[in-house]
Amino acid sequence: MTSAEFLALSTYVTAVMVLLSLAIAFVRLFKGPSLADRVVALDQMTVTIIAVCGVVAIGTGVFALLDVALVLALVGFLATVALARFAERRDARQAQEDDDA
Amino acid sequence: MLDIVISIFLLLGGFFCVIASIGVLRLPDVLTRMHASTKAGVLGSSLILIGGAIYLQDTEITARVIATILFLMLTAPIGAHMIGRASIKNFKAKIED
Amino acid sequence: MEQLLSVLIGILVAGSVYLMLARNLLRFLFGLILLSNAANLTIFVAGRLTPGAPPLVPDGVDAPVSEVANALPQALVLTAIVIGFGLFAFALVLTFRAYQSLGTLNTDDMRVAEPKEN
Amino acid sequence: MNTTLPPRWITLAGLLPVVIAGSLFVWFAQMMPVIGAGDTLRVVIPWVPSLGVNLSFYIDGLSLTFALLITGIGALVMLYSARYLAGHVHQTRFSLFLTSFMLAMLGLVTSDNLLGLFVFWELTTITSYLLIGFSHSTQKARRSALQALLLTGIGGLALLAGIILIGTTAGTFEMSEINAMPGVLTGSVMYLPILLFVLAGAFNKSAQFPLHFWLPNAMAAPTPVSAYLHSATMVKAGIYLLARVHPSMAGTDVWLWTLTIFGAITMVFASVMALRQTDLKLALAYTTLMALGALTLLLGNESGYTITAAVTFLIVHSLYKASLFLVVGILDAQTGTREANKLFGMARAMPITAFAAGLAALSMAGFPPFLGFIGKELKYAGAIAVASEPVFVAGAVLIASALMVALAGIVSFRPFWSRSGDPIEGVTEAPWPMLAGPLVLAVMGAFFGIFPDTLATVLVNPTVGAIIGDAGDAKELQLWAGVNLPLFLSIATFVLGFAIYRYKLELRAWLIGLTERSPSFDNGWDKLMAGVAAGSKALTRAIQTGVLRHYMLITFGTALVVLAVTLFLRTTGIPQVGWPDVEIWDWIVFLLVLMGTFLTTITYSRITAIAGLGVVGIGMAMIFIIYSAPDVAITQLLVETLVVVLFAAAALKLPGLRENTRGFRVFDAIIGTAFGVVTAIILMKVTAGPIDRELTTFFEQASWPEAFGQNIVNVILVDFRALDTFGEIAVVLIAAISIFALLRAKPVEDKQ
Amino acid sequence: MNSVILLAGARLQVILLLIFSAYMLLRGHNAPGGGFIGGLIAATGFVVYAIACGTADARKALRFDPGSIAGVGLGIALLAGIAASIFGDALFTGQWLFIGATEDDKGLPLSTVLVFDIGVYLVVLGAILSIAFSLEEAV
Amino acid sequence: MSWYLSLPLVIPFLTAVVAYLMRHSPRGRWISVLGSLLGLIASVVLMIVVLENGVIAGQMGNWPAPFGITLVADLLSAVMVLITAITGLAVAIYAMGDVDEAQERLGYHGLFQLLLAGVTGAFLTGDLFNLYVWFEVMLISSFGLLILMGGKEQIDGGVKYVALNLISTILFLTGIGLLYGMTGTLNFADLALKVEGVENQGLLTVVAMIFMVAFGVKAAVFPLFFWLPAAYHTPSFSVSAIFAGLLTKVGVYALIRMFTLVFDHDIGFTHTVLLWVACLTMVIGVLGAAAQSDFRKILSFHIISQIGYMILGLALMTPLAIVGAVFYLVHHIIVKANLFLIAGVAKRLTGGTEVYQIGGLYKSTPFLAILFLIPAFSLAGFPPLSGFWAKYIIVKASLDAQMWFVAFIALAVGLMTIYSMTKIWAEAFWKDHPDGVEPDMKSLPERTAQLLPIAGLATLTIIIGLNPDPFVAFAERTTEQLLDPTAYITAVLGAPA
Amino acid sequence: MNLFILNMTLAVIWAALWGSLTLAQFALGFVIGFAALWFAQPLFGGPSGYYVRAYRIVRLILFFLYDLCVSSVRVAFDVLTPTDRSNPAILEMPLDVKTDFEILLVTNLISLTPGTLSLDVTPDRKTLIVHAMFADDPDQVIRDLKDGMERMVREVFEE
Numbered sequence A: 001m002t003s004a005e006f007l008a009l010s011t012y013v014t015a016v017m018v019l020l021s022l023a024i025a026f027v028r029l030f031k032g033p034s035l036a037d038r039v040v041a042l043d044q045m046t047v048t049i050i051a052v053c054g055v056v057a058i059g060t061g062v063f064a065l066l067d068v069a070l071v072l073a074l075v076g077f078l079a080t081v082a083l084a085r086f087a088e089r090r091d092a093r094q095a096q097e098d099d100d101a
Numbered sequence B: 001m002l003d004i005v006i007s008i009f010l011l012l013g014g015f016f017c018v019i020a021s022i023g024v025l026r027l028p029d030v031l032t033r034m035h036a037s038t039k040a041g042v043l044g045s046s047l048i049l050i051g052g053a054i055y056l057q058d059t060e061i062t063a064r065v066i067a068t069i070l071f072l073m074l075t076a077p078i079g080a081h082m083i084g085r086a087s088i089k090n091f092k093a094k095i096e097d
Numbered sequence C: 001m002e003q004l005l006s007v008l009i010g011i012l013v014a015g016s017v018y019l020m021l022a023r024n025l026l027r028f029l030f031g032l033i034l035l036s037n038a039a040n041l042t043i044f045v046a047g048r049l050t051p052g053a054p055p056l057v058p059d060g061v062d063a064p065v066s067e068v069a070n071a072l073p074q075a076l077v078l079t080a081i082v083i084g085f086g087l088f089a090f091a092l093v094l095t096f097r098a099y100q101s102l103g104t105l106n107t108d109d110m111r112v113a114e115p116k117e118n
Numbered sequence D: 001m002n003t004t005l006p007p008r009w010i011t012l013a014g015l016l017p018v019v020i021a022g023s024l025f026v027w028f029a030q031m032m033p034v035i036g037a038g039d040t041l042r043v044v045i046p047w048v049p050s051l052g053v054n055l056s057f058y059i060d061g062l063s064l065t066f067a068l069l070i071t072g073i074g075a076l077v078m079l080y081s082a083r084y085l086a087g088h089v090h091q092t093r094f095s096l097f098l099t100s101f102m103l104a105m106l107g108l109v110t111s112d113n114l115l116g117l118f119v120f121w122e123l124t125t126i127t128s129y130l131l132i133g134f135s136h137s138t139q140k141a142r143r144s145a146l147q148a149l150l151l152t153g154i155g156g157l158a159l160l161a162g163i164i165l166i167g168t169t170a171g172t173f174e175m176s177e178i179n180a181m182p183g184v185l186t187g188s189v190m191y192l193p194i195l196l197f198v199l200a201g202a203f204n205k206s207a208q209f210p211l212h213f214w215l216p217n218a219m220a221a222p223t224p225v226s227a228y229l230h231s232a233t234m235v236k237a238g239i240y241l242l243a244r245v246h247p248s249m250a251g252t253d254v255w256l257w258t259l260t261i262f263g264a265i266t267m268v269f270a271s272v273m274a275l276r277q278t279d280l281k282l283a284l285a286y287t288t289l290m291a292l293g294a295l296t297l298l299l300g301n302e303s304g305y306t307i308t309a310a311v312t313f314l315i316v317h318s319l320y321k322a323s324l325f326l327v328v329g330i331l332d333a334q335t336g337t338r339e340a341n342k343l344f345g346m347a348r349a350m351p352i353t354a355f356a357a358g359l360a361a362l363s364m365a366g367f368p369p370f371l372g373f374i375g376k377e378l379k380y381a382g383a384i385a386v387a388s389e390p391v392f393v394a395g396a397v398l399i400a401s402a403l404m405v406a407l408a409g410i411v412s413f414r415p416f417w418s419r420s421g422d423p424i425e426g427v428t429e430a431p432w433p434m435l436a437g438p439l440v441l442a443v444m445g446a447f448f449g450i451f452p453d454t455l456a457t458v459l460v461n462p463t464v465g466a467i468i469g470d471a472g473d474a475k476e477l478q479l480w481a482g483v484n485l486p487l488f489l490s491i492a493t494f495v496l497g498f499a500i501y502r503y504k505l506e507l508r509a510w511l512i513g514l515t516e517r518s519p520s521f522d523n524g525w526d527k528l529m530a531g532v533a534a535g536s537k538a539l540t541r542a543i544q545t546g547v548l549r550h551y552m553l554i555t556f557g558t559a560l561v562v563l564a565v566t567l568f569l570r571t572t573g574i575p576q577v578g579w580p581d582v583e584i585w586d587w588i589v590f591l592l593v594l595m596g597t598f599l600t601t602i603t604y605s606r607i608t609a610i611a612g613l614g615v616v617g618i619g620m621a622m623i624f625i626i627y628s629a630p631d632v633a634i635t636q637l638l639v640e641t642l643v644v645v646l647f648a649a650a651a652l653k654l655p656g657l658r659e660n661t662r663g664f665r666v667f668d669a670i671i672g673t674a675f676g677v678v679t680a681i682i683l684m685k686v687t688a689g690p691i692d693r694e695l696t697t698f699f700e701q702a703s704w705p706e707a708f709g710q711n712i713v714n715v716i717l718v719d720f721r722a723l724d725t726f727g728e729i730a731v732v733l734i735a736a737i738s739i740f741a742l743l744r745a746k747p748v749e750d751k752q
Numbered sequence E: 001m002n003s004v005i006l007l008a009g010a011r012l013q014v015i016l017l018l019i020f021s022a023y024m025l026l027r028g029h030n031a032p033g034g035g036f037i038g039g040l041i042a043a044t045g046f047v048v049y050a051i052a053c054g055t056a057d058a059r060k061a062l063r064f065d066p067g068s069i070a071g072v073g074l075g076i077a078l079l080a081g082i083a084a085s086i087f088g089d090a091l092f093t094g095q096w097l098f099i100g101a102t103e104d105d106k107g108l109p110l111s112t113v114l115v116f117d118i119g120v121y122l123v124v125l126g127a128i129l130s131i132a133f134s135l136e137e138a139v
Numbered sequence F: 001m002s003w004y005l006s007l008p009l010v011i012p013f014l015t016a017v018v019a020y021l022m023r024h025s026p027r028g029r030w031i032s033v034l035g036s037l038l039g040l041i042a043s044v045v046l047m048i049v050v051l052e053n054g055v056i057a058g059q060m061g062n063w064p065a066p067f068g069i070t071l072v073a074d075l076l077s078a079v080m081v082l083i084t085a086i087t088g089l090a091v092a093i094y095a096m097g098d099v100d101e102a103q104e105r106l107g108y109h110g111l112f113q114l115l116l117a118g119v120t121g122a123f124l125t126g127d128l129f130n131l132y133v134w135f136e137v138m139l140i141s142s143f144g145l146l147i148l149m150g151g152k153e154q155i156d157g158g159v160k161y162v163a164l165n166l167i168s169t170i171l172f173l174t175g176i177g178l179l180y181g182m183t184g185t186l187n188f189a190d191l192a193l194k195v196e197g198v199e200n201q202g203l204l205t206v207v208a209m210i211f212m213v214a215f216g217v218k219a220a221v222f223p224l225f226f227w228l229p230a231a232y233h234t235p236s237f238s239v240s241a242i243f244a245g246l247l248t249k250v251g252v253y254a255l256i257r258m259f260t261l262v263f264d265h266d267i268g269f270t271h272t273v274l275l276w277v278a279c280l281t282m283v284i285g286v287l288g289a290a291a292q293s294d295f296r297k298i299l300s301f302h303i304i305s306q307i308g309y310m311i312l313g314l315a316l317m318t319p320l321a322i323v324g325a326v327f328y329l330v331h332h333i334i335v336k337a338n339l340f341l342i343a344g345v346a347k348r349l350t351g352g353t354e355v356y357q358i359g360g361l362y363k364s365t366p367f368l369a370i371l372f373l374i375p376a377f378s379l380a381g382f383p384p385l386s387g388f389w390a391k392y393i394i395v396k397a398s399l400d401a402q403m404w405f406v407a408f409i410a411l412a413v414g415l416m417t418i419y420s421m422t423k424i425w426a427e428a429f430w431k432d433h434p435d436g437v438e439p440d441m442k443s444l445p446e447r448t449a450q451l452l453p454i455a456g457l458a459t460l461t462i463i464i465g466l467n468p469d470p471f472v473a474f475a476e477r478t479t480e481q482l483l484d485p486t487a488y489i490t491a492v493l494g495a496p497a
Numbered sequence G: 001m002n003l004f005i006l007n008m009t010l011a012v013i014w015a016a017l018w019g020s021l022t023l024a025q026f027a028l029g030f031v032i033g034f035a036a037l038w039f040a041q042p043l044f045g046g047p048s049g050y051y052v053r054a055y056r057i058v059r060l061i062l063f064f065l066y067d068l069c070v071s072s073v074r075v076a077f078d079v080l081t082p083t084d085r086s087n088p089a090i091l092e093m094p095l096d097v098k099t100d101f102e103i104l105l106v107t108n109l110i111s112l113t114p115g116t117l118s119l120d121v122t123p124d125r126k127t128l129i130v131h132a133m134f135a136d137d138p139d140q141v142i143r144d145l146k147d148g149m150e151r152m153v154r155e156v157f158e159e
């Protein structure tokens, strides 16, 4: 096969792999059990989306998708931070309530 | 020739992405799982992006890819740190919400 | 592909209706998000799908040379997403306040404006 | 125990109405020669031409007779009430209402356009509502007012329907034109509905059995009101209507029998009920009912006798009944009671009142030489002239008339001359403005009895002419018509009447017993009202439950049913499912969103739900990425992130999902699934067809050359459809304002 | 949020996000981006800041009341639309000025359309911050 | 030409921005009044222009229809805009005596003006998606106004109001997507033409039903009206007045527009459904009112029942019926808004809105009594007030169509309306106050500000009642435009090639 | 730092010479300029910290990239092999770097390098809490980190 065909094939394979890793991460998200676990999974998925943008960009030659990747890299972690912070503060409050009780 | 290089970048990247996710799925506890996502995840995505940069051969794109990777390396550990913080504050990270 | 996405929209709708029928306002909120996603996707799909050709005019030409994706639905969806966000934000805060001042999220117990007659 | 009236009574509020009514009377009076000569007057002022509504006024005998009664009696009653209500807090309002009522009544009897007539008809309803409820702080007054309003309201609505049908059938609302087109109504297929609607209107305005019971209750109004509305004017509006449409609607069996039967029943029933009353005012109210019945009965026919009788009796009754009402009012005002068994031999204390009462009563009883006698004679003549069943009719008239004799005794002879009880001490004669009315009216009754021709020529004949088309058919009014069947019947009437008067107490006791055992319409009304209230409450409580979940169920259910049914009825076939163009990543995205939705739907953990939504959002973004919508994808991701952030902030003070969840809700799941299926099918059918890309093509062509932008989506947003975007940012701003307000608003709890 | 790491990160983030948002805003007419996306990104920046060191500091850093920023933004967008009236065009007709335009190069474009997009940017930024801050303060 | 169309929309927006930025200063309220006044002038001008030139259209951004967004004013739009401005001004003035500073500082005037802007936009736009946007502007600002008092009642009412309206909104959005997917256009006029080209007309009916349900919720028809009685009695009186006057009417307007201009392909089906909906709405609404004893709750249910009359007009689809619907729209906005304003005054004078617990208004405040009687009896359809003509036309239309049953319902509902209006009258006005309170006008804050608009609207009611001819004639012209959209389409798309 | 500015200027000139201000040309110009400056060292008054720092920066980057790959491979190995030989622990590492940016750099780099993940920095900024996957000898791990990443970072920033 020519190198171009090989590239096409590997792009396809990569796409499948990336999306597969999304699916796998989702399983953890599904299983949890702890809030932190889910946040980690979500974080992992966000990072993977960046990869997806890269692959699809190559597969379709659409530069614009790299902008999506850029934005995601910038703000993707905000959700993670917010949720982590929620967990932390909630636990803090629970502890507080326990003290009060 | 270049296509081969790109392909290698892509396949490696894809591989590490899968690894990261499997890690997040299989490793025993939150903290170890984070190792997987922060390291392999970032590397995987970065490799794929670099592959893209090489493929598209465009200054603007290259700059954007570099920026993306830097942002990623800046934010991913901070995210991990936040989660870690949350889970060590009281290591009973098992509490159901 | 439109068909597969139609099915997907159906699934989204089913989930959201189920959630919105729940007594807990939080579930209603989740349903709301799903439903507006479904609506946006409907517009997007109804405008037909074109992979790999975003509606951009390349440099140096006056109009896209090859067929590009339908731009209008994209604009509509974008608008709808932002509006949807505004509405969701309000609904969320309303829920928040409802719990503060009514002390419950169970809509069966929200009987201030229309109190039980006995 | 004389209820003292304030000495000062000459006030603008009191006298202005008298002046108005008086001058109107004069104005109408000077028309008598013209009308008497058989001519008619007509003025047309266009009002709503686009709906064929005119303010057209038409004066013929019928209108004039009513107009004179309305203004004449009006003037006297207003003079009476100027004194009667002197110093009352709301005298001004009273005068206002009474005057407006008079004007409305005049409009009713003079307007030629049926819709105009209806407008005035309703105006009399409103004004009488306000008059009956004049002493508004008493529950009784309010109830009676409402009862009158609703019952006559029903009539009004029926009449409206009737009028509309007449208008569409005859092509005009002008009654004079319609009457000039013989058979236009009676010959039309719409005749029956028209007749039913019109009669419904007329009957309940004129309180025909079984819609009669609001009238006695309306006696809650001050005496002048009863004297005016419920003797001379408003209740006769129905009679007027029957007379007015008589030329174009009478002459059919339906007309004949409906009027005859309802009239007869009302007549007899009312006169019997009148005997039962001890309150003089109520007794009079029932005799009014009797009169209305009689008039209806007579208008059922077309013979000159009956119509002449009707017209004459109409006038007679108005005169003596108004007079008697005022007399009772005086008794009430001076002695403080209206109870038949408390009032005896007041003649010495109040001779003028007694005199007036005497004259009026004799006219009512139908003794010669009073107009009442002529009226009665004619009634008999008319009854005999009735083509069908003269015996039945004459019998009814006989019973009723006999009872009238007895009642005349009860309401006027007994209180003033009877010795069977002691007169109330310290009672003085009423002031002259209150005496003027009854006296004048009673005297007129006597006067026209002795000189009937005057009345006949100027009023009765033209009126009869107006009703049956030919004034020539009018029978002359005479005291001595020779020895004939009517005369014998009259004598029989007196004998029977005296007998009844002799045994009134026994009869009354018996009647009271009887009526108390039989169901009363009035209680029925209360039950009805209670029923309406309770029924509507129950229904509303069943629909507007106050439970959001029910609202949701019904709303979604409705949407679902509507769409499913339409889909089933209006479209055919199920879309062919098969996806050649589906790539592997399509499937993965599909699964991703599917799982996200599933997770959100089933989980009991808020954060899991949010994560699930995040996954759905990511999936959406993926779809936008794959199908070349980068702007949308970016926005979706940013918004998704913000949603998570906001939720994470709010969730800190919100309870978990565990509380008040009922596990899996099968029914809801079914509705949800059905809804999903319907949506999917519709969308598949839509996308199965072609799409017109005209707009998009234009945008693609114009984006760079004309709008100087390469990102077509953005150009659409900020240029082609900038107005959308503007509205949208407005929404975002408003959301921010509202949310801020929601979070900062100080709860001002005001439960009322 | 007393996290040294987050704080340090946030500083960088805010700068980067603000620059990036401006970039997205200005290029939006020709490539993915525009007022919404720009505004959303800028808002994200300040939200990060608020999470890292509290809304009080974030409000200080913002200097203006977010609500008013949004209000002004709407005003600007509206004025950009009304500006067309000066040139006798219909509401929201784009008015363009090309600085140094030559036949082969359009030159640097200034337009009411851009002003409008800036209005959008401000509204989105202000509104989202107003929502996020007031909610944050209510919790 | 296009600025005649733009100004009624632009002015409230500008006013809103200024009023909002000045929300902390007491001058904000005057800004609001001034803005409403200017808006009124603008809409009067628009009305004049439309009366002279017939349907006018303005292409926003100079982009030709159907590509850009077109603002269109036919007589219906023009009159709705005008009525909106009138009601807006009335309520803006009334608000001075009704809205406390706390609410002003939270941005009451801004929200109020934005609500007006949204409503105006909805009436003026000639574009389906743009209509959606204005619906949202309207909806979200109504959310804000609804909860501005922040009490338990407002929150609870708000939850139901928001929840149900959001569903309708999303349905509407979906409908737009589907209709675009079938026709490829969003411009009303263009839709009117393109729908005829759609080969799957049955599917078009399905989509039409989506819109019917979505707008049905907005218009509060049976069985989709729950949000209305759940919320309308909770906010401040000026707010509920503007809601009562305008919000549901936008839904009715949208139904009339869509089901005369675009979805006139399957009248046999769609309008029969509407007919049943109309009857049920009239009956259920009026029975609901009979069940209430709270001033505002009674009025709220009457909104529903009278929406039924308007829908009936649309459902019959005969010229006279549409005339009735249009006439009813105009009449009802004025009357119903006014009644809510009066309810506010009554509450301030007697301390409540529960009619059995208040009273004495007739004895000591006869002026208010008269001001109440006018709209109340107009609502009940007594001649010679505006409501009578509205009812008359509708009833005549249904009798002409030989729909006895429908006519009977319309009349019976009229009777029930009398019933609950007199309930208010007898209890709140005639009856003495159970606690012996002697209502006193002097105790009313900002007396003129509160009574002036009420008197003004009452005068309007009388004018329409005594001189209905021009209004009926106007409604007839409007109907011609609605039933023959050629003028509309030509104005938007230019003369057909 | 003025040498850095000079270097940039050279890069710009170079790009200008080629008449194209592309990133590639600029980068190339920077490298060549750097080389030129390095050779011309004496002309600029003897050795300067500039070259050293440049060298250290490059070294840090390379070291880090290498570490990142190693760590990822390690994770991969760990993930793929069923038997789990790691015994994780939470360690405390004293911090010498002072400024926020340095701390951020250190923590981020540590998180991205093998086996370690920085969880938190104590409010007094003195100690860094690290999660190590293979903490058979905690002190060893800490030592590696300190003379690994932290030292390099310190060297980059110290004058």
Ligand code: NA
Pocket (backbone or CB within 6 Å): F192, F193, F195, F260, F261, F262, F263, F264, F265
């Ligand atoms: Na059409």
Ligand code: NA
Pocket (backbone or CB within 6 Å): F299, F301, F302, F303, F304, F305, F306, F307, F332, F336
């Ligand atoms: Na109503």
